[in-house]
Amino acid sequence: MSEPRKRLSPAAENPETGRLDAGNLNEQQQALRRAMMDAFNAKKARRFIERNVNHININRDLAEGIKFLFDEKGRPPENMPLEEIIEERRKIEYQLKWFEGIVLELNNRLIRVREMEDYALEMLSRASPAE
Numbered sequence: 001m002s003e004p005r006k007r008l009s010p011a012a013e014n015p016e017t018g019r020l021d022a023g024n025l026n027e028q029q030q031a032l033r034r035a036m037m038d039a040f041n042a043k044k045a046r047r048f049i050e051r052n053v054n055h056i057n058i059n060r061d062l063a064e065g066i067k068f069l070f071d072e073k074g075r076p077p078e079n080m081p082l083e084e085i086i087e088e089r090r091k092i093e094y095q096l097k098w099f100e101g102i103v104l105e106l107n108n109r110l111i112r113v114r115e116m117e118d119y120a121l122e123m124l125s126r127a128s129p130a131e
Contacts, residue, residue, distance in 0.1 A: 065092070 014021040025033060069085070 013019060022030070022033065065088075
């Protein structure tokens with residue numbers, strides 16, 4: 001029969017700092033610590049990249065939105081029709097109103113869901129432990 005597996009115990013603390021002393025960890029604990037640190041760093045890097053990609057996409061969308069105001073060399077055209085500028089402004093205003101409507105509806109739904117949640121939690125707190 002094989003020898004029973006040795007249990008992992010908490011690592012000893014450094015008496016001077018009161019923090020975990022990584023030098024006192026056995027091989028398994030060091031491997032677990034490295035794996036957790038790698039997972040944490042990977043998650044942190046992923047969040048950083050997601051935020052920056054989102055920022056890049058927003059800037060790209062903004063650039064696409066105003067692209068019509070410039071010619072192929074990036075200069076404003078000499079005779080830009082005012083009607084096109086007004087039409088683009090109206091389109092953007094309409095999109096903003098549409099998004100504001102969606103935000104208001106989602107806020108209303110969130111309020112109703114929170115009210116139901118509060119009511120359910122209140123009912124659970126009033127319920128007897130025997131139920």
